[in-house]
Amino acid sequence: MNPKNCPCGTGLLYKDCCEPYHLKVKTAATAEALMRSRYSAFVVAHGDYLFETTHLSKRKRNSKADYQKSAKGIKWLKLEIVSAEFDKVEFKAFYLNNKFGTEVLHEKSNFKFENNKWYYVDGQFYP
Numbered sequence: 611m612n613p614k615n616c617p618c619g620t621g622l623l624y625k626d627c628c629e630p631y632h633l634k635v636k637t638a639a640t641a642e643a644l645m646r647s648r649y650s651a652f653v654v655a656h657g658d659y660l661f662e663t664t665h666l667s668k669r670k671r672n673s674k675a676d677y678q679k680s681a682k683g684i685k686w687l688k689l690e691i692v693s694a695e696f697d698k699v700e701f702k703a704f705y706l707n708n709k710f711g712t713e714v715l716h717e718k719s720n721f722k723f724e725n726n727k728w729y730y731v732d733g734q735f736y737p
């Protein structure tokens with residue numbers, strides 16, 4: 611993979627895909643775009659972005675530093691969008707577990723559109 615390609619897997623360059631969201635030049639127009647940009651933010655360890663795109667009601671549990679730490683602690687490999695609706699995105703995020711090899715996080719996330727921006731609210735995990 612071209613290292614300049616966006617980690618979210620669109621095939622676009624990072625600078626033409628999720629980077630403008632991370633730099634706050636653009637805001638994600640759909641829940642799926644926000645989801646992709648949050649995955650990329652995990653890959654590039656952009657804790658601020660993860661914090662700011664989490665819905666206000668859910669931010670209390672984690673600080674920006676917590677997001678930064680959790681993003682840095684995981685080697686993310688690949689994102690697969692299973693299905694995307696207006697305010698729900700089901701995805702599989704593959705990551706490397708040092709002990710067990712490749713593992714997958716399978717989640718259906720809920721998003722909320724508020725003040726002209728999309729926010730991540732919470733998710734339901736699949737075993």
Ligand SMILES: [Zn+2]
Binds near residue numbers: 628629647650
């Ligand atoms: Zn992207």
